[in-house]
Amino acid sequence: MKNILITGGAGFIGSHLVRLMVKKYPDYQIINLDALTYAGNLANLKEIEQYPNYKFEKADICDFPTIQSLFEKYQVDGVIHLAAESHVDRSIKDPFSFARTNVMGTLNMLQAAKLAWKGNYIGKVFYHVSTDEVYGALQSGMELFTEQTKYDPHSPYSASKASSDHFVRAYHDTYGLPVKISNCSNNYGSYQFPEKLIPLFINNIRHNKPLPVYGKGENVRDWLYVDDHARAIDLIFHQGKIGDTYNIGGFNEWKNIDLIKLLIKVTDRLLGRPEGTSDHLLTFVADRAGHDLRYAIDSTKLKNELGWMPSLQFQEGIEKTVKWYLDNQTWLDEVTSGEYQCYYEKMYGKM
Numbered sequence: 001m002k003n004i005l006i007t008g009g010a011g012f013i014g015s016h017l018v019r020l021m022v023k024k025y026p027d028y029q030i031i032n033l034d035a036l037t038y039a040g041n042l043a044n045l046k047e048i049e050q051y052p053n054y055k056f057e058k059a060d061i062c063d064f065p066t067i068q069s070l071f072e073k074y075q076v077d078g079v080i081h082l083a084a085e086s087h088v089d090r091s092i093k094d095p096f097s098f099a100r101t102n103v104m105g106t107l108n109m110l111q112a113a114k115l116a117w118k119g120n121y122i123g124k125v126f127y128h129v130s131t132d133e134v135y136g137a138l139q140s141g142m143e144l145f146t147e148q149t150k151y152d153p154h155s156p157y158s159a160s161k162a163s164s165d166h167f168v169r170a171y172h173d174t175y176g177l178p179v180k181i182s183n184c185s186n187n188y189g190s191y192q193f194p195e196k197l198i199p200l201f202i203n204n205i206r207h208n209k210p211l212p213v214y215g216k217g218e219n220v221r222d223w224l225y226v227d228d229h230a231r232a233i234d235l236i237f238h239q240g241k242i243g244d245t246y247n248i249g250g251f252n253e254w255k256n257i258d259l260i261k262l263l264i265k266v267t268d269r270l271l272g273r274p275e276g277t278s279d280h281l282l283t284f285v286a287d288r289a290g291h292d293l294r295y296a297i298d299s300t301k302l303k304n305e306l307g308w309m310p311s312l313q314f315q316e317g318i319e320k321t322v323k324w325y326l327d328n329q330t331w332l333d334e335v336t337s338g339e340y341q342c343y344y345e346k347m348y349g350k351m
């Protein structure tokens, strides 16, 4: 029996990871710790909420006494830490909440693990899930981010994630905490909050609303199917080296404007609309401040050392993703209306 604490498990990537771990490891107790901010949605976990090896705890990673008591209550063996503020545009409007959650919250988690484990680190792991944005921006060309690329964050979001990564390494180097870090590229797939490019644009196409393309749409992102990220996390958590960093990415770069045109084409087709119906929705708007030009991840280390490979071709992944959002319009409507925030009360009663 192992007790694994996953933070941020009601969010996009976290919910995919929790589903995977709960089903794959019936002999683990999976504790999902989430504050249920606007980005946390327990409806994402309906499929596994009745499993006997799944527990949910509504808690804020910035609340140190509560975090400490949960380490004690569950005798935690491993942590997979995903809880974070994750949207770049929000970080530009409100950088302080990103420093609070991503930096101070991570520091709380590290300190709670250190105090709970009391230097007895056998069988213990603290795995921190981070982003490729800490490496800054690449120019167009062939260069990729490797695990050796120097940190050079530009947005308040990436600065807060970079800072949290540094704290994680500091706890390893200073106190010997058994940490692992991964830095992943842009994820896409089901259950992503519709403020991020792909679900936002699918939803807007469905409602004939404008598609706000930042700048000229020339920025490049490297897209990975979310279940491939969750599989990579599982692999690194179990087999990755203590103290190491792993880059995760699909070698799948897309210029925003090309991706958006593909989304319009696939969504129109799946809605039964003639090709070109939604082209007029494309709207070029002011660029995001400090908009990083290009991200591209080299995940050779993960492939060579742990044998991980992305499982899906992008065209297939996009087709599945668009179909999921169109088939799950209630999920989208509940998220956009705010109805999803009542799910906790329905499930667990009033706090």
Ligand code: NAD
Pocket (backbone or CB within 6 Å): 007, 008, 009, 010, 011, 012, 013, 014, 033, 034, 035, 036, 037, 038, 039, 040, 041, 059, 060, 061, 062, 081, 082, 083, 084, 085, 086, 087, 101, 105, 129, 130, 131, 132, 161, 183, 184, 185, 186, 187, 188, 193
């Ligand atoms: P998300 O915004 O969908 O989910 C974040 C979750 O964390 C939510 O459930 C939210 O309720 C919870 N949370 C936020 N603040 C909290 C707090 N103070 N205490 C407890 N819980 C809190 O995020 P995501 O896209 O699933 O990203 C998860 C992690 O992966 C983040 O650390 C992010 O930096 C990283 N990441 C994301 C991507 C991506 O493309 N989405 C890529 C690489 C890395």
Ligand code: DAU
Pocket (backbone or CB within 6 Å): 086, 087, 088, 089, 130, 131, 132, 133, 184, 185, 186, 187, 195, 196, 197, 198, 200, 212, 213, 214, 217, 219, 220, 221, 256, 288, 295
């Ligand atoms: O690279 C990993 C990161 O990917 C994660 O760490 C972040 O948590 C995640 O949000 C994502 O960050 P991005 O800023 O790249 O994702 P977003 O979906 O917000 O935007 C993708 C690209 O699309 C980016 O170049 C900005 C652009 N964009 C986005 C939105 C929301 C638009 O042109 N219009 C939009 O309305």
